[in-house]
Amino acid sequence: MNPPESERPALRIDRDPDRPNLLHLVADEVVQATVDLDDPSYLDAEYMQRVAYLIDAMAEPKRPLRVLHLGAGGLAMARYVAATRPGSYQQAVETNQELVALVRAEAPLPRSVKVKIRHTDAREAVEAAPDASYELIVTDVYAGARVPAHVTSTEFLQEARRVLRAGGHYAVNLCDGGQMKFLKPALAAMGAVWPHTAVMAEPAVLRGRRFGNVVAVAADVELPVAALRRRCAGAAFPCRVLEGTELQEYIGGAPPATDATAIQSPPPPRSLRSF
Template sequence: MRIPPGPTPVAGGTAELLGDADRDGAWVLMLDGTPQSHVDLDDPAHLEFEYVRRMGHVLDLAAEPGVPLDVVHLGGGALTLPRYVAVTRPGSRQRAVEIDQPLTDLVREHLPLPRGARIRVRAADAREALGTMHPGSADVVVTDVFAGARTPAHLTTVEFAAEVARVLRPGGVHAANVADGPPLRFARSQVATLRTAFAHVCLLAEPGTMRGRRFGNLVAVASDGELPIAALTRACARDPMPSRVVEGADLDRFVGKAAPVVDADAQPSPEPPEGVFGR
């Protein structure tokens, strides 16, 4: 592998690959100074970022261990989760949508994919690409899209959730990165929005973030089938950075009177405070 270049212009700003001082063979993709992805080339099953590990738990429980999945990743970055699925579920077919083609080119050149990985990356807007996918063609849809440090407004709505539900097979699972801070109005509205399209929804969150003490990443999980709440709870509890699984009546109380978001009223996720995510 060649030494990665310094700051590189990409469509979304300036990208840079920085070595992880704690792990040989590991790299952090920075986009305009914000950590965007972490990749361990020697161990693609290693997930460094806390919220990405929670998404990993969802993928682990989407089917029996080792069973291949059809996965759609909205937001590509350094393809951390596609790499994870490729090595934990060999033979999986994966589609990643990343609007920033120069960013994908940088990643492909310097951070090679695992041998045999079946990962196709498409340069397109996430929602537009989702709209072209066949109904019932995915077991899992992962949404982790940022413009700068904010989720674009058109990926936060009832209409978008309906598109995700259309692409999923019966019993399929949606996992979405929800970045928010006190008083968590955005997260509450996102749960209300997902509930318009899915019968079952839960949140995975670090307790301090869930209590509104700090800005952070929550993971919303949704499906038309029963979610593996007990198994998710165990996985989140034994994580190096434990998190809570909020569901049922607790989730009802969390959502309160928050209303679903429609396209006409959509706003991006909140801007992280200065100092969060290395900003």
């Protein structure tokens, strides 16, 4: 029997009533990640699926990658990379040691999945990383269901680009709604750092009519936009891909976020159980 709402911990893992090995990582009553212990390639969250579209398209199938995950969560993305690209070198950065301990205890990684976990701030980890040390950086950093300002600025993104190898890719999970005062400067900052950027999101979210996730990707080489469009169009919940002139028109002249001007993302509506 579940404890009363007031007695439940802020951070916990719930087992799906229909699939006991499907685990939901819940933080402050919002589902942050879902992990399938039977299938490490399973991604329940739509934004994670969109990140996976990039992972699938950025290199030939099954080729191992060097990946840095900023924000460990339930290590769902790390499990996906390990399942689809065996032999990949992966490192995950997470400040919340309680979260890591909970995942290790209740949703342990398969023995075949090797991920080094560091307990430090995402920005500090990037600033300390050697030049050209990763092929992919996935940023999924949240503090209290909000994206911190310091991982959206041009200064941070310049460090991320330094850490990527030539031809490497950057992916970030952002969220916003309404006037997009957080999202558009964050996207402008990515465009100021990389020559190629694109976003994947549902039209209602892009228009500010609904709070939700926007996955933004960037690289110093042409992005696999055609492949991303195909996957987004064929998804259970189809979404748009904006890039080039269309993306610039969407940003609409918003100034790039800097350390001096960046803000954290707005909190999700209280009624939202997952995003």
